Amino acid sequence: MKHNSVTRRLVATAAAVAIGTLGLAGCSNDDDNDNTSAVSSAVSGAVESGTSKAESAISSAKSEVADDDKKVELTAPDGAKVTLSGSIAAKYDSATEAQKADLGKPLIGPEAAGEGENGVVFQQFEGGVITAKDDDADTPAYITxxxxxxxxxxxxxxxxxxxxxxxxxxxxxxxxxxxxxxxxxxxxxxxxxxxxxxxxxxxxxxxxxxxxxxxxxx
Incomplete structure (x- = not known):
């Protein structure tokens, strides 16, 4: 609903600009047909431009949401499902296959994952740990x-x-x-x-x- 509202506002703005152009063209008595054709093209171009910008904004917003909601599902040694999110998920997702193999399976339990007193987030694995200063997906995370x-x-x-x-x-x-x-x-x-x-x-x-x-x- 929010994306549709953005599109309508941008198109309305483009149309308003085109109508203003039409008003100015109507003040002249010369070449009416040419003016009408030019205004028609201006309206069409403005609307198309507004729609294109709105679609671009919507696409960008969807991309940002996808990044923020990034999750990675893994299986712990006992078969339990572990869901990584935020900076930890982003790091694991970008890790090489060799790094993933060396990390092994994620561990579970109160000491295996969470957030420290200083805000640092972590996920322990069989062969290492991923840590980051916070859980924002854009925050760099590292393997130790x-x-x-x-x-x-x-x-x-x-x-x-x-x-x-x-x-x-x-x-x-x-x-x-x-x-x-x-x-x-x-x-x-x-x-x-x-x-x-x-x-x-x-x-x-x-x-x-x-x-x-x-x-x-x-």
Missing amino acids: WGKIRDAWNVPRNEEGAPSPDGKGGSQGPLGVATSDETEKDGVKESTFEHGKITWTEATDKVEVTVDGKVVPTE
Whole structure:
């Protein structure tokens, strides 16, 4: 109903402009037939233009709604259905087949998905986690896994040192992920709001950096 109203308003506006043109043409006594033909073309063109613009606006609105309502349905290890939405769904939908395979199936339960105290949303999988700063479909989300994820989840104090009273993951001093895992010369790296974590495959060494300072891993 809203889209039809938009179309009617745009067409009405176009017609009003054309009628105004007709009024001006009627002031002249010369070439009446030519004026009538020109006005007829103007009316037709204005209406078609208004309709085209309205249809374009409707198409754009439908596209935005589709993006906002994006959902992805997956199956948990126990066969339960899991529905991803917003930024998490958008990230999973855009992931490569290799990333999806490494992530595995989504986990369920109170600690498997939801929103943290800082507004960060997350979904845990068998092989990793997807996180984003909020649930808006346009908010970038990232995948974190492996040894880097393990080090990120270690409870740490504000300086980044491991502490049983500290916080881990996006709630900890490193903050939310700001990249997927990248690899260069055998070193894998994920960046976070306040630092980075690297893992060197050849030596199996993990290095955690918080606010520019290397801190103990665990």
